[in-house]
Amino acid sequence: MSEDEGITVKKDENYSEWYNQVVLRAELADFSPVKGCMVIRPYGYRIWEKIQSYLDGRIKETGHMNAYFPLFIPESLLTKESEHVEGFSPEVAWVTHGGDTKLEERLAIRPTSETIMYTMYAKWVRSYRDLPLLINQWANVVRWETKMTKLFMRTREFLWQEGHTVHATEEEAAEEVMRMLHVYKDVYEHLLAIPVIIGTKTDKEKFAGAKYTTTCELLMPDKRAVQGGTSHHLGQNFSKVFDISFTDKDEQQKYAWNTSWGLSTRTIASLIMMHGDDKGLVLPPSVAPISAVIVPIIFKKDREAVLEAARSLRDALSGFVVELDDREEYSAGYKFNHWEVRGVPVRIEIGPRDVKNGQVVFVRRDTGTKRSVSIDNVSGELRRELDDVQTALYERAHTFLEENTHVVKDYDTFMRLMSENGGGMLKVQWCGSTGCEEAIKDETGATSSCIPFGEEPSGTCIYCGEPAREVVYFAKHY
């Protein structure tokens, strides 16, 4: 069958195959000849550009500047911070030769850039006047995953931004961590129409080398969770190892405080999973490369009149990215399917009767709802329709998250829920021990998602029965 014929499996029957079909047939991405690496095709990359544009704006608005650091990290640098190297070295790709010459020291392809950036920061930071140092980098990174590749969700190379900042005090760094976590929350909620749960990672799940890690956690339709973006307080772990120190106002020499935070092309995996349906992709208007597609309904007679009206319509909608599909060789039905697979938020149909009546028909991708709209107010109506779609997608996702987040008080219920497909977000009381966390993982496959902010523990640990010290979400994770 042709790739354009649509999605042949149902989302709730074979979720994994459904996902691959959507990615491939909407032409978001493709498998590449390099094992574990993907190609991001133009339509998928346009979505990434929209995410970048929003996020880059927010990053700059909050005082950061972009820069670029080397792809390569000498082995001796990568191994300087011990927890960090332990976390990353099993999945590092190593360059050993330049041309025909063996290198004196192996070079890691950056899995993340703390070590290379902080080496430079040590050189640039001298005085409190140089602080805060607020730098972000848009880059490719490589982690030599051994798990199965999943397009956008897990590939050996991916694209991201990584912010790396230096502050004079622990408090300022803590504020920065929260500031950027909330920017990520906004990316998900305002742009991608996906509600998130924010909180702190447990020690077991935190970033290798961090004092603590904050995270945006998402719940996918298969009731499994995704870590959507993280913002780390690195304390003085790296500043001590890399000697990022400064002369403070009181003329004392002090070690600085670091944060780092990253958001990757994985966002697109969550976007596809969250909103897509049996017909294919469903895109929130805020990240849709095309806001609406005009499909003229053409019969032999009235052909020219309809095409002319369709062209006028496109001109009337010049404030939006609108595609006029006036291809001669395809039927209207074929075109409906073609654009549904690609998730275009609104289809605008215009036929001979519409031309006569001075109207067009809007068809919403998310609900399939049709309504006639007067041509005189088509631009305002499209704006409203797109806003409605954006809101409806967020609300649907929000309802799903609420319906699948459960406060669980006893371990039997916990095990039962986790034994069902996915399981959802289970909120429990926890004693805070890594032992209990690991036992829960071993027995149910669920890992801790996050410790939500500002919730007081009460009662006893769901696993061991000791007094609770944290409230924590557990979920099965991607």
Added chain:
Amino acid sequence: MSEDEGITVKKDENYSEWYNQVVLRAELADFSPVKGCMVIRPYGYRIWEKIQSYLDGRIKETGHMNAYFPLFIPESLLTKESEHVEGFSPEVAWVTHGGDTKLEERLAIRPTSETIMYTMYAKWVRSYRDLPLLINQWANVVRWETKMTKLFMRTREFLWQEGHTVHATEEEAAEEVMRMLHVYKDVYEHLLAIPVIIGTKTDKEKFAGAKYTTTCELLMPDKRAVQGGTSHHLGQNFSKVFDISFTDKDEQQKYAWNTSWGLSTRTIASLIMMHGDDKGLVLPPSVAPISAVIVPIIFKKDREAVLEAARSLRDALSGFVVELDDREEYSAGYKFNHWEVRGVPVRIEIGPRDVKNGQVVFVRRDTGTKRSVSIDNVSGELRRELDDVQTALYERAHTFLEENTHVVKDYDTFMRLMSENGGGMLKVQWCGSTGCEEAIKDETGATSSCIPFGEEPSGTCIYCGEPAREVVYFAKHY
């Protein structure tokens, strides 16, 4: 001495040291702990973002879309096109290990992406309806140079865009090659204020695997030339090797025609060299991260009045990126130098007398010219001043190019000019043989720069005396 004290060598006394000082002290870039690789600092990266923004707009306007292909190229793919691999394999960085595991096949870090992209294109292109395929990629690439690193000009990793297109006919591909060459010409002339000579590379100097290469050639102040951006007609060389074929309208199966074109962060090296002076960087307003800096001239009395006027001035100029340097701890003289090193196009001074007279003083970075401007029309005047600086820089560079481009009729004159520092662009008649080209290189160090478009050869080859078949520019190249 402090890095902020300014440039300590003169541009025409020690050009190379001058260049390094400007790059380092304007905080455009820095040396990294990875040999041959640089760090692009925020101020330098902002210039790259401005170039990207302009060029990306032009690339999209001409119908291309961005995408992203893997960083890695399996060795077997890289070696498929024989001329191509011969050109690139000596300078490839090789990944041999992922984590602790030796890879079955070595992976090249992309030196350029023809081979990985065309493998995918072969899969995507089936019919004439899929053509033209117009894709661009913004990416990092690695070429394991053995020559000495020069910040921005020659580093082992650099940033660029590479466009790769597929066309149904040779003519369409030829049009694409010229279209993108002219876009590059506009980047230099309109944005960077650097005039270029465009033309075709000789066979000896063309891209490895191309049918022909067109180029933008720039002449630097040391009278050496830079290849500033190239646009290649790849003919069917790659489409035959990678099997990019399509069913045409006439139902015949045909090989497609490819083009590729790239522009890199090397642009910034040319920008620095071309316009900089003994005080440091001089930036054309179109790419300057900061358009103007306001320096309040503060004495003890009138302090508050001047600072308040400076803040109002900043607000009045909110349509521009303007920096108000109200740092208490530095003198006005220190600040002048600080912003001159960084090439900010206009300095605006405001002191007690200016406040009284309702005026400010504009100081142009390129000429040092001062003029008083009424505060009432400061925004319009700044716009005009910036336009004037942009035009003046282009004109100065254009005059330099004209004065150092010589039509040379005999080899003695050619040798004499080339033996002088740099030599300039020497336009000569040439028989077209690689032998003469190589002999000239061996004897003078000059390589062919380009064969300008539309010039008729006449007379005899400057080297061998045989009938001329081409007009060609020679220069010493970076």
